[in-house]
Amino acid sequence: MIFRANALLLVLAAILPGPARAHEGHAHPPVPAQAVFPAERLSPPDLPVTDRFGTTKGFVSRYAEAPMLVVSFTYASCGTVCPLSNAVLAEVQDELTAAGARIVSLSIDPARDTPALMSVSAEQFGAGPSWEWVAGSVPDTRLLMTAFGVPVGPPEAHVPTILVGSLSSGEFTRVVGIPDPASLLAIAGAPAR
Template sequence: MIRALSLGLALLPALALAHAGHDHATPMESAFVQETLLLPDIPVTDTQGRSAGFVSRYGDAGPVLISFIYTECEDNCSMVKAVMKLVDDDLQAAGAPPLRLIALSVDPWRDTPQSLAAAAAEIEASDNWDWLVASRADTPVLLSAFGLKPGPVEAHEAVYLLGDFRTGRFWRIPGVPEPQALIDHARQIAP
């Protein structure tokens, strides 16, 4: 997994160089698709084994950035984790917006709080980055509420949701966004 994350981190500078000399705001802004989500308060369990309703847990959190992963993924999850790690690192700086990071497992059959904790520790995720899993029965319902197909875990898309549970407004960001663009947009929606 370290090798896959290293590859993901190594590809990010190449992605940035590919856009050198271009207006970064234009492609990123067009990738943001705003929508209103009505999410069920399905129980999710964190790496400490604490369970709480997803909406209840983050209702007062302010801006959140949600990604979808599974611990045995070696394909697009590596890039998703790399983007989230860069955002996580940037949020440690003074003046960073109050953005909460969430990694939600799409594989409740194999992911446990312990395996999520190990994955978070492996990439040195900060305490501001929650790793969560819902039950096997609830995961498809939760993914559907996010507008994701609950099909085979190997077929899940690289997508991020940036928004606020208080308003229900979220921006869907597919693919590989620039971490700084995510932080800049979070700054715009922070209270």
């Protein structure tokens, strides 16, 4: 079943009781309001990542030709902030794709996120061909997260982060918190609805 973003947001708002939610025995940090930071230069290494179809290729090699990337940091078993961020991406994926962007959901829990689990998540959110779900090895994922300026730690303690930019220029805008769909489209240069 494909989740529609607005319906999912309403359901999650109704069932998740407050800002700090329990997840696998850990309290998730409060979900911050969206904060957008000025563009920064980032240079991720070309470490191997495997997509939900089982194809492995270097991260940079895989996306070097993409005019724009929208990179999210997620994991399949997340029951708190990841579904919220993924719902927003699902809501705007057609506009982002039309603007030439590729959406990349990079697993921050590669020890558990198999291609099969990533496929389930991708299908739940109606990921089209321009929305890829990838995972690296545990050490490579840590290096990629560090290169992208995303704190490494327990997956359940992560703060939602999306980067919008280009590997060719190295310029990325950081969005921390649950992104506003209109704001995300504006950052990506996609036409407003």
